[in-house]
Amino acid sequence: MTAPAMRVRASRRFGDCVALADAALEVAAGTVHALCGENGAGKSTLMRVVYGLERADRGELELGERIDLARHGVAQAQARGVGMVHQHGMLVPTLTLADNAALGHEPVRGGRYDRAAAARALVAAAARLGQRLDPDALAGDLTVGEQQRAELAMVAARATRLLILDEPTALLAPREVDALFAMVRAFADGGGAVVLVTHKLDEVMAVADEVTVLRAGRTVASWSAEVTAAEIARAMIGGEPPPPATRAPTPAADAAIALAIEGVAAPGPRGGGAVDVTLRVAAGEVVGVAGVEGNGQRELALAVAGLAPVARGAVAVGGVDVTRATVAARRALGLAHVPEDRHLHGLVQGASVADNVALGRLAEVGRGPLIDRAAVATLTTQLLAAHDVRPADPAARAGALSGGNQQKLVVARELDRPGLRAVLAVHPTRGVDLAASARIHARLRDVAAAGAAVLLIAADLDELLALCHRVVVMHRGALAGELAGAALAAPDARARLGAWMVGATP
């Protein structure tokens, strides 16, 4: 048997948090190896150890030969042919792709930077992975998917042994995922090894040759032969996966419009944004907005929430125009917001869990100019218990909670309150573990069943197809298509939505 391309075993603690407890991974040359696990399982930490970005407390690493982990660093990893593609691109938006590729390794001719050589090298590296790209395009002008493929080509040009991709598909449309995986496959077929970090099981099934599952910092399973998605899911969770999400009952045809978006234009800070969006969500209805990141969903959401101005058009909650209303006024009308960026907009990270509950519920816990601390404590304790937020400690710092628990806290505060009329939920389960996702889905379903209008903006088509009565696709700031009812349940729904997402007509 030949030596593996990479073999690692590592332990790492962050304060009280055990990120890696003797986690082990072995990757053979010429294979795509999926590294799976729930959020917080330690996948990124393990890969950062291999790439020399993170120190291990204990462990060993082989990259063809034994590596001294004490002296390991990014430069050493790169010298051994290891490369890493990050989820959020590392390209400089104002430089061309060729210049980005050359950054730090500029080819020199006659004492000067040889731009043509840089461009040739990048085009060749991309071609080896079956990609064509324009080396003179400005990185900032490309879509996220194009940027990521360019970055992959750049990294692969230098990484000969091992390519690490940490959750590379979170921001991509289905077609872009396929293109990315084709490159990954080509790299492995050329004899390199790939670690694909993901928690999406369909991706694992589609592209991986071998699978390793981490749970709570330990390697709990590893397969090199056929394995089913259900087996992987069970290993990730350490139990039975939660039942799939269900749809709320279809609202009556004459249900009142609870959330109305009428011809809204909401430009982004650097152009783009929503152009002309009209969407009416009836009480009890769940409407999904699909689309590749950066097609105006964010601006639309911020405009509806009252956090960004509406340039044209109108927004109404429960029939009351709120186009120019404050956030507080919208909330008083029954609008809830599960924001896209829970770190920035969802929670005050440095404040306690109780303060974060009070933050969105001052109408209930305020007593004139004072805040009733007993009421805050009661409400917090009740919400933490009802929504399984762990630790159930009102005094804990919100930022110390795991991602899934932070999101459960936001959902509890926003969606478990009296007078709820309309819900704006933006990527509510992104970066959230399966169990927490299931709870959030159930809550969205329940509030709709209880009569709230739900506008669900998400990138995950599975989520949208499972929960929504109707799904629209945003492309370049406008609605590119809509599926409802039977068309949404049809087998080609996914393909049709995916086509609209990249601007094609199905």
Place this chain on the structure above:
Amino acid sequence: MTGRARTIHLTVVALLATMAVGSLLMIVAGASPLHAWGQLLQKTLGERQGFGQVLFRATPLVFTGLAVAVPLRAGLFNIGGEGQLTAAALACAVVAAALPPGLPAPLAVLIATAVAFLAGAAVGAATGAMRIYRGAHEVIVAIGLNAIIAGVALWLGNRSLFVGESTRTATIPAAAQLPELGLAGSNASVSALGALAVAALMAWLLARTRVGFTWRMTGQGLDAARAAGLPVDRARVWAMTVAGGMAGLAGAHFVLGHKHAYEDGLGRGVGFLGIAVALLAQGEALAIIGAALVFGVLGQGGLAIASDVPKEMVDVLQAVVVLVAAASLGRRRA
């Protein structure tokens, strides 16, 4: 670390650093550190008159410390204490001097104090409004206002308010003067008790009220506070307004409790020293009292040992405290 543990930790580090640097300076100056530190403590905390002077020095620092701490909690930096204090002291002295004779003392003090608070608050409100509604950085605005107010106060004084050839306004009536605490002839007045009460009030405001909650949430997570519907803009203007009022109270302390008039240079530097006090206290209203006492001891103790050690040593030691506090605050933000 919790907030309280961090404050204690910081205080210990700051004191150790101060003692280390201070000892070094004493050795360089040819004095025995042990003797000099002993003298410094003895003459400040060891005798009534010295302690009274410490209180007298700490009192305005509590106010200007709060003037920095409150906006700091709300995410703004108030370096306008100097101007706020000057505007308030001048207004306070002029109004107090013009009070009708025969006014009962409590009423006279109340009116004069309210004028000082409002004058400082007006300056603070202007700074906050420039920041929030015009987007001008509050530090830059405050630098400008400090200079303008210093200039205008001197001009107004010379033109009409100063008495005769002096640089001092008319003495305020006895009814508006604060009684001294009676600590062995020290300058400490009942304004020291006022400072304690105001610090406690601010601590309560921050912990228990809607506006205090809004300040804290705004300071810790502006975007999340805004997304949850808190009136973050109004709250920040109010934080600067209250801060200006706090600096104004420091002005009232000097006018009503000590000089009994406004004079050129009154309270100079106390507004800036409030920044150091607030940083050392990490923006905690009650900790401001302790931090102000530390600076009071350093300031008064420096005078007491001026025969052994150059008086600039106190400035250096105060700067050491500021550096330690600033470094710690930077880490807290990161």
